[in-house]
Amino acid sequence: MSVPYEQTGRHRQKARTRAALVEAARRLLADGADPAVEDAAAAAGISRTTAYRYFPNQYALLAAAHPQIEQASLLPADPPADPVARLDLVMAAFTQLTLDWEPQLRTSLRLSLQPGAAQPHLRGGRAIGWIEDALVPLRDTHPGLDVHRLAVAIRSATGIESLVWLTDIAGLTHRQAADTMRRSARALLSAALDEHTHP
Template sequence: MSVPYEQTGRHQQKARTRHALVEAARRLLAEGADPTVEEAAAAAGISRTTAYRYFPNQYALLAAAHPQIEQTSLLPADPPADPAARLDLVMTAFTRLTLDWEPQLRTSLRLSLQPGATQPPLRGGRAIAWIEDALTPLRETHPGLDIHQLAVAIRSATGIESLIWLTDIAGLSRRQAAETLRWSARALLAAALGRHDPRPGEQG
């Protein structure tokens, strides 16, 4: 069985080369381009022959340019206990990330919609985990509420897909769209809480 090129000798150098190609692709995407492997190689100062050893086609390159955010939580170090306040903090940070990485996320969405896409970049589910983290106190106060289902519902009304619709279709500015995304999250939380009674000791 053949061994992938990047897994053979000089691992650190190859990791740097791959990183340079990915960063070049991200820069070109941010500038509004739809970079090919050759264009990313030129921008990174790497030969096209070498670039193709890492990325055999444009799809592989653009998929690799999807932002990799390692944070497991978007809450601050000492978050509030109130779920609504926690959710607003997470949605503010999530929306900022969406706007900061908008060109790359738009490309990832396009790749996800292509026929035959085997590992669409947007199916990682990290945002759902961030939202669930914000809603954690509800596990104690509202045990009958399905936190994961609520997080999925909130994610479905936020993120790059909703941003694109609000800006490209509804014609909102990015500031207006960002506020709408946060409002949608708050509205879904309020609706869920309205349908589920808290524990007896939690009622005012």
């Protein structure tokens, strides 16, 4: 089995080169471009030959440029106990991340829809975990409520997919779209609580 180029010799220098290519791709995406490997190479001041040793094709480059947001939680250090307040905090942070990373997330969405796309790698479902984290108190106060299913429902009405539809199709501004996603999240939570309280 061949050893990947980045794992042979001069590890630190190669890590810096790879990081420079990824950062260049992210800048180009933020500017509205759809960068090929050679575009990122030119922007980073790296030769095409070298760049292709790290990223053999555009798909590999754009997958690497996907935002890596590793937080286990979007809640502050001392979060409230009320699930509505917790969800509001998480949705405010999540929608801001979606706005901040919109070009990269749009590219990720496009790549995930291509035949044979490595969807789990590109779109790892972190937001469902963040939403579930906001809803944790419901496990004690509403033990019959399926918190995971509720988190999935909320996620289905938020994120980059909803932002694209709300802005590109419905014609809302980005702030209007963000407000709509937050309202949708709260409405889904309220409906679930009402259904659980009055079956």
